[in-house]
Amino acid sequence: MPRRILITGNWKMHGLRSDLGFFEALTPIAAKAGAEVLVCPPASLLAAAAAQCAGTEIRIGGQDCHTGQSGAHTGDVSAMMLRDAGASHVILGHSERRQEHGETSILVCAKAKAARVAGLIPIICVGETLTEREAGRAHEIVGAQLKASLPADAGAGVVIAYEPVWAIGTGLTAAAEDVASMHAFIRSQLREPAATRILYGGSVKPENAAELLALEDVDGALVGGASLQIDSFAAIVVAAKQ
Ligand code: 13P
Secondary structure, rough: OOOOOOOEEEOOOOHHHOOOOOOOOOHHHHHHHOOOOEEOEEEOHHHHHHHHHHOOOEEEOOOOOOOOOOOOOOOEEEHHHHHOOOOOOEEEOOOOHHHHHOOOOOHHHHHHHHHHOOOOOEEEOOOHEEEEEEHHHHHHHHHHHHHHOOOOOOOOOEEEEEHHHHHOOOOOOOOOOHHHHHHHHHHHOOOOOOOOOOEEEOOOOOHEEEHHHHOOOOOOOEOOOHHHHHHHHHOOOOOOOO
16 A cells, blocks of 8 residues: 555644634645645644534644543643544654653653554654754664654554654755655664655745655655645645655
């Protein structure tokens, strides 16, 4: 089975109910797209976005989940709650959560297990910092993150997102040859390499999407800033190869 391109928007901590018109505008674009289209709004909009996208080709995902199903965890959301609200996927181990919330790969792995139990597809993020890349340690760092973040039995039911930390929100994109080399390395580390999708994230925009998505081991994009505007997100969806 060929790997279908997956274009994912990560809204991070952006979006109010007044922004829900985005999904109406995206519906006809997703219907015609050669790629799968997923948007991960903040938890506060998830149920409304999912209701609006029911019956369309747009999938809705969460941005994080707890390891447990329920319990005394003020402020947290479980994978089952995301599923109940209409999510099909959940982003886990994003570098902003690793950095701002001290999330370790071991915690990310536990979250991924909880997500799979709840019937969600985890999108597990990995990526090196600029210091690590400059020290020639990018592959080593990403390899270690992958090993510890992926449940041992995880096959094609998980999605990997390679997001070099220094490329996130900076306008800097990794060079095509570095993306190609890292994605090939990541694929070599997977249990079901041929069937597992590996997304690239970090300043993906309409201007660079086609080049990145044309790389052999790039199976989609995880888009931050450019997913907030319908015009730029739609252009990235359209750029996805069939
Ligand atoms: P930007 O596209 O804003 O660089 O963000 C990338 C990202 O972190 C997606 O998860």
